[in-house]
Amino acid sequence: MSNDFVLGNGVAVVTGGASGIGRAACLRFASMGHPVVIADLAGAALDQAVRDVAAVSQLGPDAVSGIATDVASRDAMQALASAARGRFGRIAMLMANAGVQPGSDLLGPVADWSRVLDVNLHGVINTVQAFLPGMIAEGGPARVVVTGSKQGITTPPGDPAYNVAKAGVKAFAEAVQHDLRNRAGCEITAHLLIPGFVFTGLTARGRIDKPDAAWTPEQTVDFMMDRLEAGDFYILCPDNDVPRALDELRIRWAAGDIVENRPPLSRWHPDHAAAFAAFLRAGGQ
Structure with a gap:
């Protein structure tokens, strides 16, 4: 893998970089020989991440900076x-990755909805809008990676605020890439990272040991780097339980609710459960 092809020449900035996928990405970027800015909320996790990333940095500890910030604040970004x-100078990689998932109900507390939308949607918008103008002005190749979710595509019942935020992130990332590819001479590309089941603090829910079905954050970053080199916009990650082929069928069925004029979320509708099962058995035929 060509480091310059994936990152370009410059610093990698990762929001939500103190844990999970963000931390694994910071470790990877530092080990590839790039300065790294780890952005996260102030606290022990950020402090430890700085130490861990500095320990693997090819450029030494001075090339790693931890900055306490809140992506929900435009001024902070x-x-x-x-x-x-x-x-550090030029930004070569911007990874808008910070996210929360406290759970939500349709008619639940407004505080839950506000926090999820402020961090998971507005936080991504704030991050890209703060960094991208300068990246465009700097010129040269660079990457913008936005962490989305399969829940923003198939929108399963159970956490509507998270689904709404991640659906918005998908639409925003698509708009960013459309804008960039239509700028004359622009070498910046945008990408939507769509993780599978990844064992992180966000998904652990009290568990200590990684479930067999889950990938590690490191596996997810490995996959992301390979697909960045391949030029993918939609970086659709499998896991140990759900292969890509199954994800594709679920996504096609979700889109089919509109095309076929089925009820929304028909995958979970009792009147359509048998049809969905048959669709899977037939491989979408």
Whole structure:
């Protein structure tokens, strides 16, 4: 793998970089020889992540910076962009990865909805809008990776605020890539990371041991890097339980609710359960 092809020449900035997929990405970027800015909420997790990433940095500990920030604040993200660029210069990789998942009900507390939308949707928008103008002005190749979710595509019942936020993230990432590819001479590309079941603090829910079905954050980053090199926009990750072929069928069925004028979320509708099962058995035929 060509490091420059994947990252370009410059610093990698990762929001939500103190844990999970973000931390694994920071470790990878530092081990590839790039300066890294780890952005996350202040606390022990951020402090430990800085130590861990510095330990593997090819450029030494001075090439790793931990910056406490809240992606829900536009001012904080503007300050992060200025600090990252002021210390390390050109931004080669922006990974808008920070996210929360406290759970939500359709008519549940407004605080749950506000926090999920503020971090998972507005946080992504704030991050990209703070960094991208400067990246365009700097020129040269660079990457913008936005962490989405399969829940933003198939929108399963159970956590509507998270689904709404991640559906918005998908639409926003698509708009970013459309804009970039239509800018004359622009070498920046955008990508939507769509993880499978990954064992992180967000998904552990009290478990200590990784479930057999789950990937590790490191496996997810390995897959992401391979697909970045291949040029994928939609980085649709499998896991140990769900292969890509099954994801594709579920996504096609979800889109079919509109085309076939079925009830929304018909995959979970009792009147359509048998048809969905038959669709899977037939491989979508």
